[in-house]
Amino acid sequence: MRRLADGLALGYVVAVYAFIYLPVAVLVLFSFQESRLPIPPFDGPSLRWYAAVFADRRLTDALANSLLVALLSSALAALLGFLAAYGLARYRLPASGLQRALLTAPLSVSYLIIGLGLLIMFSRLGVPRSLLTVGIGHTVINLPLCFAITYSQMGAHQENVERAARDLGAREWQVMLLVTAPMLLPAILAGFLLSVTFSWDEFIIAFLLSRFDVTLPVEIWSLLRSGLNPRNNAVGSVVFLFSFALVLVMELLLFRRGRRR
Amino acid sequence: MTADVEVLGVSHRFGEVAALRDVTLSIGAGRFAVLLGPSGCGKTTLLSVIGGFLFPSAGRVRIAGRDVTGLPAARRPTTTVFQDYALFPHMRLGANVAFGLRMRRVPRAEREARAEAMLRLVGLEGMAAKMPHELSGGQRQRVALARALAVEPEVLLLDEPLGALDLKLRRQMQDELKAIQRRVGTTFVHVTHDQEEAMAIADEIVVMNAGRVMDQGPPERVYLRPRSRFSAAFMGEANFVPVRLRREGDGIAILGPFGTHPLPAERLADPAATGGRAELAFRPEHVNLGDAPPGTLDLGEGTVRDIAFSGSHRRARIALDALDGGEIVAYLPQAMEVSATARLRLHLDPARAILLPAEDGESRCGG
Ligand SMILES: Nc1ncnc2c1ncn2[C@@H]1O[C@H](COP(=O)(O)OP(=O)(O)OP(=O)(O)O)[C@@H](O)[C@H]1O
Ligand SMILES: [Mg+2]
Numbered sequence: 026m027r028r029l030a031d032g033l034a035l036g037y038v039v040a041v042y043a044f045i046y047l048p049v050a051v052l053v054l055f056s057f058q059e060s061r062l063p064i065p066p067f068d069g070p071s072l073r074w075y076a077a078v079f080a081d082r083r084l085t086d087a088l089a090n091s092l093l094v095a096l097l098s099s100a101l102a103a104l105l106g107f108l109a110a111y112g113l114a115r116y117r118l119p120a121s122g123l124q125r126a127l128l129t130a131p132l133s134v135s136y137l138i139i140g141l142g143l144l145i146m147f148s149r150l151g152v153p154r155s156l157l158t159v160g161i162g163h164t165v166i167n168l169p170l171c172f173a174i175t176y177s178q179m180g181a182h183q184e185n186v187e188r189a190a191r192d193l194g195a196r197e198w199q200v201m202l203l204v205t206a207p208m209l210l211p212a213i214l215a216g217f218l219l220s221v222t223f224s225w226d227e228f229i230i231a232f233l234l235s236r237f238d239v240t241l242p243v244e245i246w247s248l249l250r251s252g253l254n255p256r257n258n259a260v261g262s263v264v265f266l267f268s269f270a271l272v273l274v275m276e277l278l279l280f281r282r283g284r285r286r
Numbered sequence: 287m288t289a290d291v292e293v294l295g296v297s298h299r300f301g302e303v304a305a306l307r308d309v310t311l312s313i314g315a316g317r318f319a320v321l322l323g324p325s326g327c328g329k330t331t332l333l334s335v336i337g338g339f340l341f342p343s344a345g346r347v348r349i350a351g352r353d354v355t356g357l358p359a360a361r362r363p364t365t366t367v368f369q370d371y372a373l374f375p376h377m378r379l380g381a382n383v384a385f386g387l388r389m390r391r392v393p394r395a396e397r398e399a400r401a402e403a404m405l406r407l408v409g410l411e412g413m414a415a416k417m418p419h420e421l422s423g424g425q426r427q428r429v430a431l432a433r434a435l436a437v438e439p440e441v442l443l444l445d446e447p448l449g450a451l452d453l454k455l456r457r458q459m460q461d462e463l464k465a466i467q468r469r470v471g472t473t474f475v476h477v478t479h480d481q482e483e484a485m486a487i488a489d490e491i492v493v494m495n496a497g498r499v500m501d502q503g504p505p506e507r508v509y510l511r512p513r514s515r516f517s518a519a520f521m522g523e524a525n526f527v528p529v530r531l532r533r534e535g536d537g538i539a540i541l542g543p544f545g546t547h548p549l550p551a552e553r554l555a556d557p558a559a560t561g562g563r564a565e566l567a568f569r570p571e572h573v574n575l576g577d578a579p580p581g582t583l584d585l586g587e588g589t590v591r592d593i594a595f596s597g598s599h600r601r602a603r604i605a606l607d608a609l610d611g612g613e614i615v616a617y618l619p620q621a622m623e624v625s626a627t628a629r630l631r632l633h634l635d636p637a638r639a640i641l642l643p644a645e646d647g648e649s650r651c652g653g
Contacts, residue, residue, distance in 0.1 A: 182370060188339060189372040192359045193386035193437060207376040 049265060056258035063255045074259040084260060087244035091225060094156055094240055098163035099220035103213050105164070106171025111205060114179040115187075125176070132169045139165060140230040147234070154236040162230040167223060171216030178212040211279050218275045222268050288471050289350035289363060289440035290315040291336060296345030298331055305331040306342065307497040313490060315350075318467050318474045320484040322520070323494035329477040330369075330445055332494070336475060337443045338362045349441060363440035367447045371430040373418040379405065379429050380414030386437035404432040407466060424455050431463075435470060444476040448483065460486050481521050485509065493517040515642050518567050525573075525614040527566045528644065540566060540641070543608040547583050549636055563644040568634055570601070573616035578633035585632040588614075593624055604630060 055063035057070040078084050109128055113121055131139065143162050144154075152158060183205065190204045206213065228242040235243060241264060248257050291313040298306040305328045313319040321329045334340035336347055338359035346355045354362050365386070374382050380401045381388075387397035402414055408428035418426060427447055434442055447463070448456045464487045467474045478484055484491050485505040493501040493508065493516070501508050501517035512518035515526065529542030537550045578584035588606040591613060599617040602624065606614060616632065618624060 182372075185368050185370055185372040186374060188359070189366070189368060189433075190374070190385065192337065192339075192364075192366050193433070194360045194389035195385075196360075199389065204374060208374075210376070 052258050053262045053265065055255055056262040058255040058258070061255070063253055063258050074255040075263075077256050078259045078263065084241075084244060087239055087241045088263070090156055090238055091241040094160045094163060094231075095221045095224040098160040098224055099167060099217050101160075102164045102167035102171045102220050103217040105168055106173075106216055107175050107206065107209065107213055109168075109172050110176035110179055111201060114176060115184070128172050129169045131166060132173070136166060136227070136229045140233040143230070144233045154234050156235065156238050156240075158234040159231050159240060162234050163220075163224040163227060166227070166230065167216075167220035170219060170223075171213070174216040174219075175209055175212045178209055183208055215275065215279050218271055218279075222271045225268060225271075226264055287438060287440060288316045288473050291319075291441055291473060291475065292346075292348040293332070293336065294346045294348070296332070296335055296342045296347065298328075298335060298340065298342045298344075304497050306335070309345070309494075309497070309499055311492055311499055311502055313473060313475060315473055316471050317489045318464065318476065318487060319490045319492060320488035321475065321477045321492050321494060322479065322481060322484040323500075324479055324520070327494045328497040329479075329494060331497075333366070333443050333445050333475065333477055336441070337364050337366045339366075364443055365434040365437060365439040367427075367430045367434045367442065367444040369445045369447070369449060371426045373426055373429055373433070375418055377418075378414060379410065379416050379418070379421075382418065382429055383414075383433045383436050385433065390437065400436060401432075404436045405429075407435070407469070408432045409462070423450050424459065427451065427459065431466070435466075435472070439472060441473045441475060444474065446477050446479075448478070448480075456480075456483065457486075463487060485521075491521075493520060495520070510638075511640060512567070512642070515565060515567070518640060518642065523570050523615055524567050524640075525570065526642075527609065527612075527614075529564055529566045529641075531562065531564050531641075540564070542566065543606075544583060544585060547636065549639065549641065565642045565644050567640040567642055568638060570615045570617045571599070572634060572638040573614070574633050574635065575618070575622075575630060576633070577631055581636070583634040583636050583639060585614075585634055587629055587631050590624055590626050590628045590630060593618070593626055595620075600624070604632070606632075 054067060056074055057067075057072070059068045059071040059073070112118065113125055113128075118124060140162060143158070143165065147154065147158050186208065187200050187204055190200045195203065226242055227240075228246065231240045232243050232246065239247075241260070245257065245260055245264070248254075248260070293309055293311050296306055296309045297304070309328075309332060321332060323329055331340065335342050336349075338354065338357055338361070341356065346353055348354065349363060359366075374385065377385070380398060383401040383404050384392075384397040387400060392400070398414075402411075405411060405414060408431050410425060410428055410432070413425075418429065421429065427450075431444075431447070444463075448459050451459060460483055463474075463476075467487075476487065488505050490503065491501075491505050491508045492499055493512075493514075495516045500514045500520075501512055503513075508517060509521050512521060512524075518524045518526075527542060527544075529540045532539045532541060532546075534548055537548055539546050539548045573585070574582075586606060586608040588604040590602050591605050592603040594601050597620075599620055600622065602616050602618050603613050604616055605611045624630070
């Protein structure tokens with residue numbers, strides 16, 4: 026009886042992980058295919074499709090665009106999120122509960138709605154679609170996350186440390202720059218890195234708000250219309266590898282550190 | 287380097303709660319003052335008012351004769367050692383201690399030298415490169431002290447700095463704190479609810495209760511001649527017996543369960559109460575055994591109800607006949623073996639007796 030239950034449980038676990046990771050594994054595996062079709066049998070490994078990816082100007086441009094948008098919009102989201110959290114945690118502001126709710130609410134709004142809203146607004150204002158508008162869109166979706174993570178780490182102990190800094194003669198900007206921000210660095214960094222991963226493979230907003238210069242997900246989408254091709258697998262693997270590396274960095278930098286404390 | 291502190295009629299409310307009620311006190315330059323009182327009586331609030339973290343609803347604060355009531359903490363000649371130390375967790379000890387000097391734009395080489403000197407003062411020589419999380423509680427406490435002293439404040443405020451330490455370390459740190467205070471000469475205002483700690487380190491004790499100052503003076507005076515029932519009871523154990531007073535020539539006489547007994551008038555803490563009701567208070571260690579010699583206050587006979595060995599003495603609860611079985615506490619000699627139910631005869635040296643104005647409906651702090 027016991028045996029059977031254990032066997033079933035094991036089977037279930039294997040099925041779950043297979044369901045989650047098998048598609049990715051297949052995608053990555055066939056990016057190393059030698060022949061022209063990403064279907065069995067596997068006849069690699071070969072790096073020819075990766076060479077093709079990095080030889081394609083459109084793809085490398087899109088990759089650079091994606092990096093630029095992800096890094097800048099995430100940095101802006103982390104900065105604004107920190108400032109909002111500091112203001113709401115340290116000052117008595119009117120309707121602070123409502124303001125907190127308003128700041129985090131976009132987390133629950135679909136990207137499609139946010140993207141459409143921004144699209145309508147930008148066209149009304151006569152702002153042309155570009156990487157800048159994509160970046161603004163990504164800042165909008167990532168700011169709530171950065172705010173929520175930073176705000177949750179601003180406790181009474183931190184407040185006392187800030188008080189000590191003020192007591193020793195620090196001005197308000199010095200308190201923020203020399204004490205609060207470094208103390209909250211793990212939270213700010215977590216917000217930043219999560220934002221980068223979200224921005225990196227975000228499609229809908231990037232699609233709606235870009236025009237000539239596009240980000241990598243949008244470029245991949247247009248590639249996919251031309252059908253199956255190991256080169257697409259290779260681009261997909263690059264996207265995946267980057268996200269995976271980010272998660273790994275986060276794990277090593279933040280969660281390990283938290284555990285040691 | 288050192289300055290006197292005056293608090294004049296300070297009151298502070300947190301919404302409904304009156305945390306400070308008309309507090310007036312003055313602390314001389316270079317003194318080691320201890321604010322003592324039960325939890326929630328307003329010690330931290332008073333310290334925050336002196337330090338500039340809280341602006342009182344009423345009253346003034348003067349430091350070195352200068353009115354600082356409206357000044358923020360950064361612009362007062364005070365620094366604070368916080369209860370949770372509040373070290374900068376991301377800075378090395380050297381940078382922690384030098385932070386105040388950095389804010390004052392002291393050149394790097396000079397502030398590093400001074401940080402090292404401060405660390406030496408608190409016994410953490412050569413540890414400037416360590417991080418706060420590598421330290422024990424007692425060491426963090428020392429760093430907080432060094433950091434606050436590095437800017438050479440005129441007044442140092444300490445909020446239960448020893449509260450988180452174990453008893454042995456606490457007693458050791460008390461002595462060190464006192465030695466450091468002597469060395470630097472800065473006025474220290476130290477908060478605690480441990481009366482032993484207060485007596486060990488204070489030049490001056492301020493007893494507080496429910497937002498009020500109940501007594502202020504040197505430890506010996508506050509212990510031996512407390513000015514209120516609250517401070518008598520808070521500064522160690524005491525027995526209280528209600529009596530009546532009558533003027534008699536130069537002095538007064540107390541009338542009560544122990545008969546009539548003359549006392550010098552200055553015995554009474556508050557002379558205005560003469561003629562009315564009063565309370566006779568005495569400490570358990572002042573109760574003597576045996577027949578009362580002439581001139582002493584005869585407590586009569588009593589029955590031992592309970593006795594416990596407590597190291598330096600034996601603590602006994604004794605039901606006195608004169609009080610119709612009302613109990614007092616007496617410390618009996620360590621060597622004396624008494625059984626419960628033993629009958630004892632007791633007396634008191636009148637020089638040790640404390641007279642307090644009777645208090646009715648006494649307000650006590652919720653603990
Ligand atoms: N920020 C605040 N808001 C509301 N009430 C407060 C605040 N700070 C203190 N109080 C109240 O004021 C009173 C005095 O508090 P305070 O912190 O000064 O006490 P304390 O003597 O330092 O106590 P403890 O020994 O426990 O630290 C308490 O009744 C407390 O509940
Ligand atoms: Mg307190």
